[in-house]
Amino acid sequence: MRHVFVEVVVLISLVILELSYAFAPIVSYQWVVSYSQRFILGGNKQVIVINDMFPGPMLNATANDVIIVNIFNNLHEPFLMTWNGLQLRKNSWQDGVRGTNCPILPGTNWTYRFQVKDQIGSYFYFPSLLLQKAAGGYGAIRIYTPELVPVPFPKPDEEYDILIGDWFYADHTVMRASLDTGHSLPKPDGILFNGRGPEETFFAFEPGKTYRLRISNVGLKTCLNFRIQDHDMLLVETEGTYVQKRVYSSLDIHVGQSYSVLVTAKTDPVGIYRSYYIYATARFTDFYLGGRALIRYPNSPLDPVGPVPLAPASWDYSSSVEQALSIRMDLNVGAARSNPQGSYHYGRINVTRTIILHNDVMLSSGKLRYTINGVSFVYPDTPLKLVDHFQLNDTIIPDMFPVYPSNKTPSLGTSVVDIHYKDFVHIVFQNPLFELESYHIDGYNFFVVGYGFGAWSESKRAGYNLVDAVSRSTIQVYPYSWAAILIAMDNQGMWNVRSQKAEQWYLGQELYMRVKGEGQEDPSNIPVRDENPIPGNVIRCGKVL
Incomplete structure (x- = not known):
C-alpha cells in the first residue's frame, strides 16, 4: 500500500506541475x-x-517562461549541459551536472524542461562533463x-552577447588525460571573443545609440579584465540583480561570472568616426595574455588608432577588491517582480548555520587533487539525485562533510x-593558496557580504554589508x-x-x-508543494538501471 500511495502522490504532483x-x-x-x-x-x-554553431545558439526567454531544450548527443562521449546561474526552482532534476543527471549517451537524446521562475538576467550554458568545456559547447x-x-x-537600441574566455590549442581529451595523470593545466594559449581570435569579432555601433553588452567569462581558469578603448561602461546588472549604476573604465570578470553594461556610442558633428578596441586581458597571472575585438562605426577605418586603455597591474588585488565592494544592489527597483529588490531585508534574518569551506590541495597515489575541508570529491556510479530519490542509503551518509578545521587526513x-x-x-569561503578562486552554487543566488585578507574569524562579521550587498x-x-x-x-x-x-x-x-x-526522508511524507517529482523521461544508470 505504501508504494501505491507514493505513486499516487507522484502522479498528483506531475499533474499539478503540468497545470x-x-x-x-x-x-x-x-x-x-x-x-567540428x-x-x-x-x-x-x-x-x-x-x-553547427560555436558559440552555440542563444537561449532566449522571459521570466516565468517554460524552457524546453531537446539535446541530441552526436559526440563520441557522454554529454550533459548545465545552465550557469539559472535557479531551476525546486527542479534540480534539470541541473545537468553529474550529481543530478545520468549522462546523455552518444547517439541518444534527452529533453530538459524547466521554468525560469521569477528570474531575469545574463547567464550562459556549457557542457559539465569530461572537461568538454575546453572544446566549446557553450552559449x-x-x-x-x-x-x-x-x-x-x-531600453537600449541594441544588445550584444560577449563570451570571453581563455583557450588552449590542445584537444580536451589530451588536457583531460594530463589532469588524470596528476599534471596541472598549462598556461592558456589565448583569449577568445565569441569563439574567435584577436580582431576577428566586431560589434557595429551607430553614433549616439546605446548598447547593452552582456559579458560572461566562459573560460577555464583565467580572470579577465574587460575594457573598451575610449568608452566608459555603465554597470546595470549582474547575474539577475540590478545594481546601483556606476561607471567603470574596466571590469574584472572572474571565471563563471556575468555582467550587463550600457555603452553609449560616440557622436561627432563632422561625422568622422574610427574603430575602437575591446580588450580582455589576464589578471592575477605571472604572464601576459590578451584578446581583442573591435567596435566599428559607419565608414570607419578597420584599424583603431590612439592610446590603448591600460590594464590594472596584474597582481593589484586592492583595486579588484575595491571594485568588487563597489558593486551593490539597487534597492529601489524590481527584477522579475514589480516590488523593490531591497524589500527582502536579508540583514535582519537570524543566521541558523555557519559553514566554512576551506579549499586546499592533496596528493592521491602521487597525483594532484583539490579539496574542500580535506575531502576531494569523487562521484558514485549512480548520480546523487537518484541515490537520494530511491533511498540508496549505502551511498549517501547524511552530513558526512567534515567541519573545518578538521584533524582528519585529506582523503x-x-x-x-x-x-x-x-x-x-552563512558560508565562508577560505582560500589559503596563492591562487585566485571562483565558486558557484547551482540553484541559488546569494548575498556577497564581505571580503578580507588572511583567515576569517567571528570578528569579521562586524564589517559585513547587511544592507545592499550584491x-x-x-x-x-x-x-x-x-x-x-x-x-x-x-x-x-x-x-x-x-x-x-x-x-x-x-x-575534486x-x-x-x-x-x-522535515520528513522528506520518507517519500510518503513529501507534500505536493515541495520539489518537483522525478521526470517521466529520467535517464537511469548505475544502481537504478
Whole structure:
C-alpha cells in the first residue's frame, strides 16, 4: 500500500506541475551537439558545436517562461549541459551536472524542461562533463524582464552577447588525460571573443545609440579584465540583480561570472568616426595574455588608432577588491517582480548555520587533487539525485562533510551537506593558496557580504554589508583571503557547489547541498508543494538501471 500511495502522490504532483506549466509561455529548442574542425588562434582544433554553431545558439526567454531544450548527443562521449546561474526552482532534476543527471549517451537524446521562475538576467550554458568545456559547447542565455515590470534604465537600441574566455590549442581529451595523470593545466594559449581570435569579432555601433553588452567569462581558469578603448561602461546588472549604476573604465570578470553594461556610442558633428578596441586581458597571472575585438562605426577605418586603455597591474588585488565592494544592489527597483529588490531585508534574518569551506590541495597515489575541508570529491556510479530519490542509503551518509578545521587526513570522498529547507545560512569561503578562486552554487543566488585578507574569524562579521550587498551566483575568493555570503535555502533539491575553475572542479573541488524539508526522508511524507517529482523521461544508470 505504501508504494501505491507514493505513486499516487507522484502522479498528483506531475499533474499539478503540468497545470502550472500549461499557463506559462513555452520556449522550445532542438539542439544537435557534435564535433567540428575550426581554425582558431592560428590552428585547427576539434571543437564542440551546437547546431553547427560555436558559440552555440542563444537561449532566449522571459521570466516565468517554460524552457524546453531537446539535446541530441552526436559526440563520441557522454554529454550533459548545465545552465550557469539559472535557479531551476525546486527542479534540480534539470541541473545537468553529474550529481543530478545520468549522462546523455552518444547517439541518444534527452529533453530538459524547466521554468525560469521569477528570474531575469545574463547567464550562459556549457557542457559539465569530461572537461568538454575546453572544446566549446557553450552559449549565451538572456532572460528578459516581464512586460509589466519596469526596467530601471532606458531600453537600449541594441544588445550584444560577449563570451570571453581563455583557450588552449590542445584537444580536451589530451588536457583531460594530463589532469588524470596528476599534471596541472598549462598556461592558456589565448583569449577568445565569441569563439574567435584577436580582431576577428566586431560589434557595429551607430553614433549616439546605446548598447547593452552582456559579458560572461566562459573560460577555464583565467580572470579577465574587460575594457573598451575610449568608452566608459555603465554597470546595470549582474547575474539577475540590478545594481546601483556606476561607471567603470574596466571590469574584472572572474571565471563563471556575468555582467550587463550600457555603452553609449560616440557622436561627432563632422561625422568622422574610427574603430575602437575591446580588450580582455589576464589578471592575477605571472604572464601576459590578451584578446581583442573591435567596435566599428559607419565608414570607419578597420584599424583603431590612439592610446590603448591600460590594464590594472596584474597582481593589484586592492583595486579588484575595491571594485568588487563597489558593486551593490539597487534597492529601489524590481527584477522579475514589480516590488523593490531591497524589500527582502536579508540583514535582519537570524543566521541558523555557519559553514566554512576551506579549499586546499592533496596528493592521491602521487597525483594532484583539490579539496574542500580535506575531502576531494569523487562521484558514485549512480548520480546523487537518484541515490537520494530511491533511498540508496549505502551511498549517501547524511552530513558526512567534515567541519573545518578538521584533524582528519585529506582523503577522497563524496561530500553531501544536509541543509534544512528555509534555513538562512552563512558560508565562508577560505582560500589559503596563492591562487585566485571562483565558486558557484547551482540553484541559488546569494548575498556577497564581505571580503578580507588572511583567515576569517567571528570578528569579521562586524564589517559585513547587511544592507545592499550584491546578489549573484558566482563569487571570487582572492589568494590568502576569505569571502562571506548569506544564502536563504529556499530551493529544495540536490545542488552542486563547485570551483568554477575547470582544473579544480575536475580534480575534486566541489560538494553537494541536499536541501530538504522535515520528513522528506520518507517519500510518503513529501507534500505536493515541495520539489518537483522525478521526470517521466529520467535517464537511469548505475544502481537504478
